[in-house]
Every structure is written in structure tokens, then in C-alpha cells.
Amino acid sequence: xxxxxxxxxxxxxxxxxxxxxxxxxxxxxxxxxxxxxxxxxxxxxxxxxxxxxxxxxxxxxxxxxxxxxxxxxxxxxxxxxxxxxxxxxxxxxxxxxxxxxxxxxxxxxxxxxxxxxxxxxxxxxxxxxxxxxxxxxxxxxxxxxxxxxxxxxxxxxxxxxxxxxxxxxxxxxxxxxxxxxxxxxxxxxxxxxxxxxxxxxxxxxxxxxxxxxxxxxxxxxxxxxxxxxxxxxxxxxxxxxxxxxxxxxxxxxxxxxxxxxxxxxxxxxxxxxxxxxxxxxxxxxxxxxxxxxxxxxxxxxxxxxxxxxxxxxxxxxxxxxxxxxxxxxxxxxxxxxxxxxxxxxxxxxxxxxxxxxx
Amino acid sequence: xxxxxxxxxxxxxxxxxxxxxxxxxxxxxxxxxxxxxxxxxxxxxxxxxxxxxxxxxxxxxxxxxxxxxxxxxxxxxxxxxxxxxxxxxxxxxx
Numbered sequence: 001x002x003x004x005x006x007x008x009x010x011x012x013x014x015x016x017x018x019x020x021x022x023x024x025x026x027x028x029x030x031x032x033x034x035x036x037x038x039x040x041x042x043x044x045x046x047x048x049x050x051x052x053x054x055x056x057x058x059x060x061x062x063x064x065x066x067x068x069x070x071x072x073x074x075x076x077x078x079x080x081x082x083x084x085x086x087x088x089x090x091x092x093x094x095x096x097x098x099x100x101x102x103x104x105x106x107x108x109x110x111x112x113x114x115x116x117x118x119x120x121x122x123x124x125x126x127x128x129x130x131x132x133x134x135x136x137x138x139x140x141x142x143x144x145x146x147x148x149x150x151x152x153x154x155x156x157x158x159x160x161x162x163x164x165x166x167x168x169x170x171x172x173x174x175x176x177x178x179x180x181x182x183x184x185x186x187x188x189x190x191x192x193x194x195x196x197x198x199x200x201x202x203x204x205x206x207x208x209x210x211x212x213x214x215x216x217x218x219x220x221x222x223x224x225x226x227x228x229x230x231x232x233x234x235x236x237x238x239x240x241x242x243x244x245x246x247x248x249x250x251x252x253x254x255x256x257x258x259x260x261x262x263x264x265x266x267x268x269x270x271x272x273x274x275x276x277x278x279x280x281x282x283x284x285x286x287x288x289x290x291x292x293x294x295x296x297x298x299x300x301x302x303x304x305x306x307x308x309x310x311x312x313x314x315x316x317x318x319x320x321x322x323x324x325x326x327x328x329x330x331x332x333x334x335x336x337x338x339x340x341x342x343x344x345x346x347x348x349x350x351x352x353x354x355x356x357x358x
Numbered sequence: 359x360x361x362x363x364x365x366x367x368x369x370x371x372x373x374x375x376x377x378x379x380x381x382x383x384x385x386x387x388x389x390x391x392x393x394x395x396x397x398x399x400x401x402x403x404x405x406x407x408x409x410x411x412x413x414x415x416x417x418x419x420x421x422x423x424x425x426x427x428x429x430x431x432x433x434x435x436x437x438x439x440x441x442x443x444x445x446x447x448x449x450x451x452x
């Protein structure tokens with residue numbers, strides 16, 4: 001799934017990810033900032049968070065690989081009257097673990113978390129976070145004030161981590177009733193106190209698939225790892241050309257493996273030297289190496305957004321997929337060693353998701 | 359009373375392909391109560407005109423006759439029995 005500023009494209013490969021056929025646009029002229037491929041319980045459901053500049057946001061799902069789409073009655077994600085707020089956009093759609101196949105999460109702008117217990121048919125506002133006393137002081141980042149990361153704990157149903165820009169990381173240990181910030185060690189250089197309890201501008205957080213307490217984070221300047229489910233964070237930026245960027249991607253099964261796409265800096269949001277580069281760690285951030293054969297070596301002056309870089313679910317040779325703001329999409333069938341172009345000249349790519357289908 | 363609401367092309371699919379829908383609304387009627395009635399009749403259309411706070415979406419205009427209600431009383435704009443109501447997307451975007 002390739003979500004863009006002006007629609008959704010679907011790409012599929014029948015030859016082990018060597019070539020791709022595109023189908024689209026779906027939701028033409030609507031911004032697709034969130035998408036998901038839910039393969040749990042033996043049934044494939046595609047989900048798309050769409051936003052029309054005129055007609056507002058909604059969530060759609062397809063159970064036939066995009067041939068038909070269904071909008072849930074009520075638009076799926078809508079604040080209750082007492083919230084006195086309106087959803088501007090869906091920034092994240094996140095299936096929970098395989099053990100909870102009907103649970104699915106959404107993050108929205110303004111910053112709110114939504115839980116579905118019917119696989120995305122309907123969503124309910126997680127009021128414990130919406131009512132958090134910190135909420136009035138969360139400030140919008142450049143793209144808006146939104147929850148862009150939702151990480152349910154695969155081993156503990158009562159624990160969920162979210163991240164927002166700005167605000168930082170918040171966790172619940174009681175299924176969403178109460179929430180607390182969890183940003184110890186993450187810097188907010190743009191605040192008078194650069195080490196606040198909350199207010200950080202997290203860009204993306206990803207969980208290590210093999211060690212569930214280990215998390216990786218790309219911050220607004222800063223790359224971090226947590227080995228204790230987010231209770232504390234340690235910089236792992238040494239070895240990268242820059243600590244700025246948006247995505248953070250982890251391997252679908254192998255411990256300690258993650259990828260980032262560095263940009264020069266906050267004020268210079270292009271890849272260093274105009275070369276699109278992916279950097280990989282296989283030792284949980286102790287060291288990094290560029291894995292970029294086949295990616296543009298020059299003249300590449302656009303960013304890869306936080307959800308426009310993803311891994312598929314092939315455990316022994318994970319595929320990687322990234323899209324950029326110039327509408328180009330690249331794929332690697334071998335964990336980043338080699339890349340090839342899937343397509344170009346789409347609208348700005350905002351989100352990419354990939355999965356093997358039965 | 360019955361008020362006819364003209365729909366733009368983008369919303370007709372949500373109204374069974376109709377270019378216009380007839381909405382039954384209690385008197386005295388306003389644009390707001392008309393949209394309340396539309397929400398009961400065609401919720402997927404109404405929620406594209408107003409957000410969940412009841413506010414007209416930023417880039418959606420409602421005209422009564424030739425007048426944009428934003429230039430008048432907004433959702434409190436009164437409707438007469440023969441009112442012609444049009445939902446028209448703003449010229450915006452990029």
C-alpha cells in the first residue's frame with residue numbers, strides 16, 4: 001500500500017519482490033496518511049485513513065484487496081460531542097497482536113488514540129489519554145499535533161505506548177485508563193529545559209520484534225534505544241551521518257536490527273549531499289552502516305516521511321520499502337543490500353505498508 | 359416543510375447518485391436544522407459538510423439562493439418554504 005497526498009496506490013509482486021505492478025489511484029484526490037495491511041486470523045483486510053481537503057477524514061477498509069472499499073457508518077473515527085473537537089486526519093492505523101485479532105488502533109490529529117474491537121469497523125476514543133492533564137500543553141509540530149505511533153505490547157495487553165509530535169512518548173499500564181510520559185533520556189533541544197518530562201518531538205518509535213522490551217526511536221534530532229519498554233532511553237546516534245530524520249523501521253523477526261533514513265538537520269530537511277541513503281544497524285544501534293546500493297546517489301532533495309518507510313514480514317530476508325516526497329518508491333528484497341525503483345512521479349508519498357499474502 | 363438540497367458531484371455517490379435530495383425539516387427551519395435532518399437521512403453526506411462539532415467544514419460552502427451563508431447568519435440562516443439550498447465545495451487546494 002502506498003498512501004500519497006492525492007490517493008492510494010496498491011503494488012503487488014508475484015516474483016518474490018523483483019518486479020511490481022501498480023494499481024491506482026484509489027481515493028483519488030484524498031490524502032492517505034495512514035494505511036495498514038491486517039493479515040491476522042487468516043483474513044486479509046486493507047485499511048486506509050483518508051482525508052479530503054473539502055470533505056474531511058474517514059477510515060475505509062477492503063476485504064478483497066482493494067477491489068471494493070467500505071466506509072464504516074459514522075466515518076469510524078469521530079469525537080463524541082462532549083470532546084468538543086473534530087478529527088482532522090488519521091495519522092496511524094495499527095493492528096494489535098495476533099493474539100488479539102479484532103483489536104486495532106488509530107492515532108489522529110489532534111492527538112488522540114482510538115481503539116477498535118471489531119477490526120476497524122468502529123473506533124472508540126481512549127478517553128484516559130484525551131483527558132490527560134498534559135494535553136492542553138502539547139504543541140503541534142510542523143505537520144500538526146498528532147499521535148503517529150501506537151505500539152501495543154505483544155506480551156502485556158494492558159500496556160500500550162504512543163508517541164506524538166509534540167508531547168513525546170506516553171504509556172499506559174492499565175489498558176488505557178491512565179497514562180504517563182516516558183521520555184527519560186530523550187532531548188528536546190528546542191525547549192528552555194532540554195530534558196523535560198514531556199514535550200519532546202518524537203518522529204517515530206518502533207519495537208524490536210524479537211525482544212519486546214527493546215524500542216528504537218527517531219527523534220527531532222536524536223536517535224535512541226530503550227531496553228526497558230520505554231522507561232529510559234539511550235542515544236544510539238553515533239555512527240550516523242545525522243541524528244535527524246523521520247522513520248524508524250525494525251526487522252520483522254531479527255533482534256537488534258533497524259533502519260533509518262537520515263536528513264541533514266531540522267533546518268535542512270534533505271538527505272546529506274543529496275544522496276538517498278538508508279542506514280542499518282544489526283547490533284541495536286552500537287554501529288551503523290549504509291545499505292543503499294541502487295538508491296539515488298545525487299540530486300535527491302526530498303525527505304522520506306515517518307510512515308513512508310516500512311519492512312514486510314519475510315523473516316529470513318525482509319523486504320524494505322520507502323517512498324519519498326517526490327513520489328518515487330523504492331524496494332529492497334534483501335534487507336537493504338540492493339534497491340530498485342518501484343515507481344516514480346506519484347504524489348508525495350506519506351505512508352507505505354507491505355505484507356506477504358496467503 | 360420540504361427543502362431541496364443540491365449536491366456537488368463528489369457527494370452524489372453517497373446519495374444514491376442523486377443530484378439533489380429532498381429533506382423534510384420542521385418549521386421554522388434554518389440551515390443548521392436542515393443539516394440536522396440531513397444527518398438523519400444521509401449521514402455520510404452530512405458529515406462531509408459539517409464536522410463532529412457541528413461546524414461547516416472549512417472548504418465547504420452552503421448557499422441559500424445566491425447567498426453564501428458564511429456571509430449571513432451561518433448555520434442560523436433561516437429557510438423559507440421555497441428555499442434553494444446548494445452545497446458547493448470551495449475553490450481551493452493544490
